Amino acid sequence: MAEQDHLQSPYYHKEVFTYTLKYDPSKWGEITKKPENTLQIFITNRCNLRCHDCFYIHKLGKQEMPLEEYQALVYQYLPKIREVTLIGGEPTIHKGLPQMIEFNNSLGLGTLIYSNGHNLKILEGCDLSNTSIRIDG
Numbered sequence: 001m002a003e004q005d006h007l008q009s010p011y012y013h014k015e016v017f018t019y020t021l022k023y024d025p026s027k028w029g030e031i032t033k034k035p036e037n038t039l040q041i042f043i044t045n046r047c048n049l050r051c052h053d054c055f056y057i058h059k060l061g062k063q064e065m066p067l068e069e070y071q072a073l074v075y076q077y078l079p080k081i082r083e084v085t086l087i088g089g090e091p092t093i094h095k096g097l098p099q100m101i102e103f104n105n106s107l108g109l110g111t112l113i114y115s116n117g118h119n120l121k122i123l124e125g126c127d128l129s130n131t132s133i134r135i136d137g
Helices: 067-080 097-106
Strands: 038-044 083-088 110-115 131-135
Touching: 038 067, 067 097, 083 097, 097 110
Parallel strands: 038 083, 083 110, 110 131
Antiparallel strands: none
């Protein structure tokens, strides 16, 4: 590509243009969605990495939430929630994670796990049909 060819490109604009989208009610409509509440639980402050951009790095340690405490917390909010988000530290190094997912499934709750992705083997054999995993790190 010659040095000046980029000036002929349809993606190159020397000037900035403003375009206002027009609302066409025959094409667009408002969708009313029932609010879904999510319970966010820090199940551990242990982690197998030390990512420099981690928002929780200053609180990492060796504590884990016992399964019984987790279940009591979920039961407390059960009528108000549809999903539980499991975060920490690194949730996949909590040995009770499979039981927490199973517990959520038994109550008809979705599960979202925030993970660095380095210990997903713990999820082998789990019913993940109502579980999402977000990988960061």
